[in-house]
Amino acid sequence: MIPLHDDNPTVLRPVVTIGLIAACVLVFLWQQSLSPEEEVRAVYALGLIPAVLFGELALPPVIVMVPAELSIITSMFLHGGWLHLAGNMLYLWIFGNNIEDAMGHARFVVFYLLCGIAAALAQAVEDPGSVVPMVGASGAIGGILGGYLLLYPRARVLVLIPLGFFSQLIRIPALWVLGFWFVLQFIQSALSSGQVGGVAYWAHIGGFIAGMVLIIPFRNKAFPLLAGLRRGTSHSTGTPKTRRRGPRAGSRRGRRPPRRGPWG
Numbered sequence: 001m002i003p004l005h006d007d008n009p010t011v012l013r014p015v016v017t018i019g020l021i022a023a024c025v026l027v028f029l030w031q032q033s034l035s036p037e038e039e040v041r042a043v044y045a046l047g048l049i050p051a052v053l054f055g056e057l058a059l060p061p062v063i064v065m066v067p068a069e070l071s072i073i074t075s076m077f078l079h080g081g082w083l084h085l086a087g088n089m090l091y092l093w094i095f096g097n098n099i100e101d102a103m104g105h106a107r108f109v110v111f112y113l114l115c116g117i118a119a120a121l122a123q124a125v126e127d128p129g130s131v132v133p134m135v136g137a138s139g140a141i142g143g144i145l146g147g148y149l150l151l152y153p154r155a156r157v158l159v160l161i162p163l164g165f166f167s168q169l170i171r172i173p174a175l176w177v178l179g180f181w182f183v184l185q186f187i188q189s190a191l192s193s194g195q196v197g198g199v200a201y202w203a204h205i206g207g208f209i210a211g212m213v214l215i216i217p218f219r220n221k222a223f224p225l226l227a228g229l230r231r232g233t234s235h236s237t238g239t240p241k242t243r244r245r246g247p248r249a250g251s252r253r254g255r256r257p258p259r260r261g262p263w264g
Helices: 015-033 036-046 068-077 082-103 105-126 138-151 174-191 201-218
Strands: 002-006 156-163 166-173
Touching: 002 082, 015 036, 015 068, 015 082, 015 105, 036 068, 068 105, 082 105, 082 138, 082 201, 105 138, 105 201, 138 174, 138 201, 156 174, 166 174, 174 201
Parallel strands: none
Antiparallel strands: 002 156, 156 166
């Protein structure tokens, strides 16, 4: 199930989302400009290595580019291949703009980095002795997905479902798309248990949970949680519904105080 588009409009121009995508693409192009040996060195120097982060292992001085703690951040902008980059940027573009819209540019930067840090630590704690570098923005993007699930569970997402030689385009509520993605991370993590390298599923899980927690204080309070599942909010975007104040235009009754409903 591959998401292609959502029907969730925004008000703010997603300059941070665009900037993050541009940064990841530029860093990947830099990776591609390196020789194979230089690229391996860059991945070890800028990727997150749990054993190095926790002090169990030290990189040779000739490889070190940044302190081990800073590699938590630098690792978010490296990717392991074109498909890895394209998949992450697709999810970031579809869902990131709405989260940026719900909290503003500055808070979105902090939210994104905190989700990425939580994701990296979740993976590192799960296997603290690992010497395999971890790279990619998927942990931070997992945080965006977790936040989106709580803000816009009923937003419609256009997804492509491959069916052998055929494929099907359908629109599904975000609750099902992102819920399926989250459950799939646990299943794939269990299936890959014991393997060396591969996908950092616990980073996805940790980032997603961090996003669900952090969206509560980071969002603008005008954006309610579980929009569309609660009375008084739009089923698609979750923006608060406005109620008419005062008489309708052209009314012969003149001005009078608005009637109050059960919400005061």
